[in-house]
Amino acid sequence: HGDWIDRLRAADNDREVEIAAKATPAEKMVNPVDLCRRMDAVLEEDSVLVADGGDFVATASYTMSPRGPLRWLDPGVFGTLGVGAGFALGAKLARPEAETWILYGDGSVGYSLAEFDTFARHGVPVIAVVGNDACWSQIAREQVEILGDDVGCPLARTDYHRAAEGFGGVGFVIGESAEIEPVLAAAKEAARAGKPVLINAHLATTDFRKGSISM
Template sequence: MTSVPVFANAKARGIVPEWSRLGYGNFALASSPLATQAAGGPADVVMLLGARVGMFTGTGPRSFIPPGAKVIQVDIEPEEIGRSRDVDVALAGDVRDTLRVMMDRARGRTFPDHAAWLDGLEQSKKMLRAMNDQPASRETPIHQSRVAREIADALAGDGIIVADGGETSIWMAEQAIVLNAGDWLSHGYLGCLGVGIPFAIAAKVAHPDRRVIAILGDGSAGLNIAEFDTAVRHKIPIVVVVNNDQGWGMIRHGQRTRYGSDRVVGAELGATRYDLVAEGFGAHAEFVTTASEIGPAIKRALASGKTACINVITDPDQPHMTSVAMAKGSLPEGEVELPYYGKKKLVPTA
């Protein structure tokens, strides 16, 4: 009715199908320079529908909401409205009921033409997904976006994707196209790692007729690896893909950017055979070291009808741009930045 695009956080992807012109699974696209240029400027009104204010919706430097935009906040909990930022219009109520009232009031009205903005957003969405196509085409070392693309293409919008890990979840979020609410499960930006296998098990139990693929970082895999036993014992046929870059990627790449390649501490892991671990629990197992084998391995795992683990050895030296961007910036003399924990003053020792 209004041609207003909808941007979703990790909990709401698929509420509006992402193959449609109005559905966007990455709300960072709202501040895309290409889209802003096409629209003739940034968004002037942003409506938060049941979305709690946080790092990307507050007032800080990472917020996608333009500083000059009017903000409408709809939430069923009145105390949440305006709790972390000032809002211009506060609507306390259930999102569904509120939208129904808005739709009723909108009928017969004329709304601005958003075609130019939507064109820019559509191009931004395509560019984000295709940004790493060239390095992803190589056979080895396997680029992480290739793994994510193979998973997205294998499901083709018909199945549930679970993403667990730091950089791993971001690689997957860029490639996934989510068509239905509940078809994307992840830990959100707070990064509560280790949820991948439990989420996948729960999704398959709730929807036994749906295909479920979970992608885990190798660090995340280690947190709940024994849940393969749970899935095997209860005959729950989920497919788990391990993005094995042999380290805590987001931490490692942040340290390399900030301190130098020779100062990585506590972020390296081995080329662990998670496939053999899963096989020991009775799962179908695949070990992949070349890119062209990812797709066939996924097909075999889905066809096995069993709990399955696909251990993919990926490039340990391929950072996601997010990790690099968060670690950049100059620091005053006598200060050090600990990734995710902020700036700390150096205390001289005797």
């Protein structure tokens, strides 16, 4: 099977080159591909990634590498929104030594943001990253192309980090590429100190997932 494995590895390497070409830092706000690659670079070997729904989360699925079995938890083929906080709570309690991340779209975060109260009260230090592009982008992409209207898709650039702070967590904002690494480092430090963290990352528009169908 050596030749077959080599072909698969070569295909993966070619795909990595394609992804890297899409990761150029944005002039305004943050390229989601760039953000995901930089998050991947700082993951600990014991990290658990919890993927709630959203275009940002789907981007992460292409660009971030779980460090081992049972290190990537998502809702499965039906894409049920809102699993993020519950999955992360269970993962962190089962493996308290593991750095636990939640990846949210700015639509899906609304389903379980209030669980930051649970994280804070019970001392469960997860790190949540919200890809905030003010849109249900995974739906809007095909809806606009097929139906010519984005009705029901626009969202606000909400201060999700402030909501997390109100529940007793620590909030950060990433508004430009230069802020990514300092904020990730500060978030990891806060989590090590026992605090739940939410990073509100303002995303620029990309064509990375053009052609995907979710509507």
